Amino acid sequence: MEVSEALRSRRSTRAFEPDGLLLGREVLEDLIFEATRAPSEFNLQPWRFLVVRDRERKQALYDCCFKQEKIRQASALIVVCGDTRGWERADKAAEELIETGYFDPGPAAQPGQQSIQSAQNDARALAERIKNTYLRDERARIAMAYRNPALVAMNLMLVATERGIASCPIAGFSEPQLRRAFEIPDRFVPVVIIALGMPSLAMGRQPVKPRRPLFEVVYHEDMASW
Numbered sequence: 001m002e003v004s005e006a007l008r009s010r011r012s013t014r015a016f017e018p019d020g021l022l023l024g025r026e027v028l029e030d031l032i033f034e035a036t037r038a039p040s041e042f043n044l045q046p047w048r049f050l051v052v053r054d055r056e057r058k059q060a061l062y063d064c065c066f067k068q069e070k071i072r073q074a075s076a077l078i079v080v081c082g083d084t085r086g087w088e089r090a091d092k093a094a095e096e097l098i099e100t101g102y103f104d105p106g107p108a109a110q111p112g113q114q115s116i117q118s119a120q121n122d123a124r125a126l127a128e129r130i131k132n133t134y135l136r137d138e139r140a141r142i143a144m145a146y147r148n149p150a151l152v153a154m155n156l157m158l159v160a161t162e163r164g165i166a167s168c169p170i171a172g173f174s175e176p177q178l179r180r181a182f183e184i185p186d187r188f189v190p191v192v193i194i195a196l197g198m199p200s201l202a203m204g205r206q207p208v209k210p211r212r213p214l215f216e217v218v219y220h221e222d223m224a225s226w
């Protein structure tokens with residue numbers, strides 16, 4: 001399936017066929033694996049995925065989501081969370097880039113030897129940049145925890161579409177209740193819940209919702225004409 005086809009055929013599914021699909025752990029982890037091809041700030045990947053399949057846990061999630069019925073109907077739900085402390089793996093993230101050969105190791109100190117001095121300098125400089133960006137800037141830390149998971153969540157819905165799995169993004173939840181019920185630590189923010197399953201057979205094909213015309217939402221070069 002072409003990306004444009006997935007973009008056009010995706011719908012926020014209004015109702016699911018209760019347990020209409022069996023979405024096993026492997027299928028869900030594969031969706032997540034594909035979704036995490038998403039870009040992220042400094043490649044920090046500040047996201048976590050809480051997978052809910054168990055009937056009782058779905059009931060708890062349903063209570064956190066103002067009793068939206070689709071939560072109980074969905075075959076599985078993925079709570080996509082952001083990590084406000086994602087920047088703390090700056091050194092590790094930079095180190096991984098050396099290991100994967102991303103940084104140019106530079107000329108060898110002696111013939112036949114490989115120098116990694118230059119790569120280590122690049123990695124150290126990157127780690128410093130990451131720390132300077134977030135250490136004293138709470139707004140940047142919070143923005144990071146929302147921005148990146150939003151991208152991964154969209155990927156998740158597109159990959160699901162490609163595989164014939166319907167989805168619905170859900171932000172209608174009580175955050176304090178969700179934190180309590182699922183023991184989500186303070187450092188993580190629940191960004192969006194992705195419900196996955198088979199569309200309700202009784203519902204028929206959902207029509208496409210209208211989109212605002214481009215002239216209302218696009219500006220070129222600056223927004224002075226707003």
Ligand SMILES: Cc1cc2nc3c(=O)[nH]c(=O)nc-3n(C[C@H](O)[C@H](O)[C@H](O)COP(=O)(O)O)c2cc1C
Pocket residue numbers: 010011012013068168169170171172173192209
């Ligand atoms: C961040 C976000 C939160 C949403 N929360 C809910 C929700 O709590 N319940 C729901 O039924 N739909 C929710 N939606 C789905 C929107 O209503 C839907 O995307 C919009 O109406 C456009 O329809 P479409 O996705 O089918 O094109 C949410 C969508 C987004 C992007």
